[in-house]
Amino acid sequence: MSTGCGCERGNLATLDEVLGHLRKEALSLPGVDAIRLPLCQARGMVLVESVSSTIQVPPADNSAMDGYALRAADAATGAVLEVSQRIPAGVAPQPLTPGTCARIFTGAEIPPGADAVVMQEDTEILPDNRVRLPPVNAGENVRRAGQDIAVGTQLFAPGRRLQAADIGLLASIGVASVLVARRLRVAVLSSGDELVQPGEPLAAGQLYNSNQYTIVSTLEEMGFDVHDAGTLPDDLVATRLRLTELATTADVIVSSGGVSVGEEDHLKAAVEAEGRLVLWKLGIKPGKPLAFGYVNETPFIGLPGNPVAVWVTLLVAALPWLRWRQGESYVPPVPNPVPCAFTRKAGKRREYLRVQRQQVQDGVQLVAYPNQSSGVLSSVCWSHGLAWQEPGQSVAEGDALPFISYADWLA
Template identity: 50%
Template sequence: MAGTDTLISVDEARTQLMKAARVLPGTETTPLDDAVERILAESPVSAVQVPPANNSAVDGYALRAADAGAGTLPVSQRVPAGQAPEPLATGTAARIFTGAAIPEGADTVVMQENTEPEGERVRLLQSPGVGQNIRPAGQDIDTGDTLINAGTRLDPWHLGLLASAGLPAITTFRPLRVAIISSGDELIPPGQPLAPGQIHNSNQPMLTALVRAAGWEPVPFHTMADTLEATRDTLAQATEQADAIITTGGVSVGEEDHIRDAIRALGELDLWRMAIKPGKPLAFGHINETPVLGLPGNPAAVLVTFLVLGRPFLRACQGEDGELMPRPCTMPAGFSVERPQSRREFQRVRCRSIEGRTWLESAPTQSSGVLSSACWSHGLAIIPEHQTLEVGDPVSFLPFSELLHG
């Protein structure tokens, strides 16, 4: 663990978190209709070809390319989709429709726009090539192909592919159960009157929504009292109900901050204090193999640290592979940073079009306690540590849409 006066970089913190990530939940069988956004736990292998037979890509006439020189051919059969055709009689054509199986002996399809019906015959207006307008068996999927790799977050098109191979259900990881615990005697649930010195708890509903948006199951707890005993008891209880724990507040160095000491007393503290703005106080450790991520108390800092560090870490714990943090795009800054910071700053910004060009406009206040600036913004601009910024300089931008769904 870093010393109490040492701030580790965002990159180092992310590296340590990802190294510590372990797949936490068990698996379950999930019907395709319920599997979107779930994480695939096993790599299914296809037992069939898709398509299962050569089929027509167009409405037209199936024939032997060698017979096309006759100019007109008798139509020997009609082949709609879903019916098995007869072998093609030599020197004839079969009327065929999109998706229908190619008759044995046919090696090409002429689309109907390039033909003229003449009673029970068809005139060919184009000399076809072998294989024209035919989708070969197994073009999409061959027998024995791995359909999708384990660790993939399933999108709707993944489910369509699995269905095309005849799979009604797949094995996925059970959604993570994430305990969300607020710390602070001053915090009161929304809807209850405030006494002097009290504030409404905005972190609990925000984190609950962020956890649900990721496809996980939030496990809410009552606000912890600002005592070491209450903090220890609540954390110990959470390890019995959840796969992972997120706390807010109580991770700084004040006399009423007990998260660090409670984690140390019950388990192991792996990480504390990070060179990020907003959100310097941050704790990470384990209690009985359950990871605990202690976020700051100020709501804007909670939002930033969860999106930048907590969400990618929990995605790995869910069993997801691949890029777990979206790659930022580059846009011109419509603001300046005159004094370099020792911490990497994630400014809340919005996109604004000026004279046909889109710029990033910085929120009027970047205070870690001001959540309204996130509602005003479209995402986060990344200001690297020890750097200044002038208007027009390129800056890395992470849209909220990508941070939430990417």
């Protein structure tokens, strides 16, 4: 089966090629079931319906501050006016008596006949309770009806992943519930006899399973329904059995380790035996052994085994596919060019570097972690994001490299 990415020829596909193919694969699958949720439970969910406003916001002209509402013409050169009414927020005003002003509070509706508000700090209350007002222009300190949202305005289209501000905006137009895609069920597993759970003693040759915690934590943070599926032994039969079990309950299986070319790397062979492998090997460093395929008809994403390679491929490839599969109209973040405070030799693959974006006198610069090995997970915690150099590109101090912060990757 030809994928168009070069993988079937044993070549290393570029990230752009892989992302294009992953998006095509995600969009070719049936949509995730839709559910209706109360607005208070919808943060992080992906809309499957368009949402338009049936009201205008604000619903009527209202005051932008505490002060006095009046007809601007009555104070063209300043004026002393009687206070004819008091209008707190939430109370319907009476028409303004000509030649008077109204005490008004922030958010309160402007009374008919008034067209401006003077802030209270600019006024003087006289002994007889009249108010001295400075000149004011019509419309001053008035929030116009519909200035935020007009009736019929489309606020969100299908594919929007709802953020906290979105929830507030929907509440402002009276929406109580939304139709969203249910959370994608993601089974996460690791592969390797050497892996031990934190809290257990380490024997010779063993390692704590950091990858599982990195992947599960990241996917939970992104709002997926994550199932920790444990650790696979280095055994082909057991691996095939576990994959087929997970394929019956999960929307997608995400693994770490076991997809390289070692004799004990059985995941790739197990996927090929129980389904098909569509992509394998990505032309980046770290992160070359990236796999995508299907166990029966359940999608499978195989991440590398080295901790930093897991982090990088999770950000640049796995998360985009998961977000597209969830139904999100996801666009990968756009990098910013930032000058480097380091030098590097050219390499054969695109290389992702863990860097800090530091403020200096002349602006900002990128500082690279001293050890860029794919096994140094502390470099991820130290860094602010990823910069990268293209194949054959050497880097001199002062050269600009594309940079994306982790916050932007996960936004």
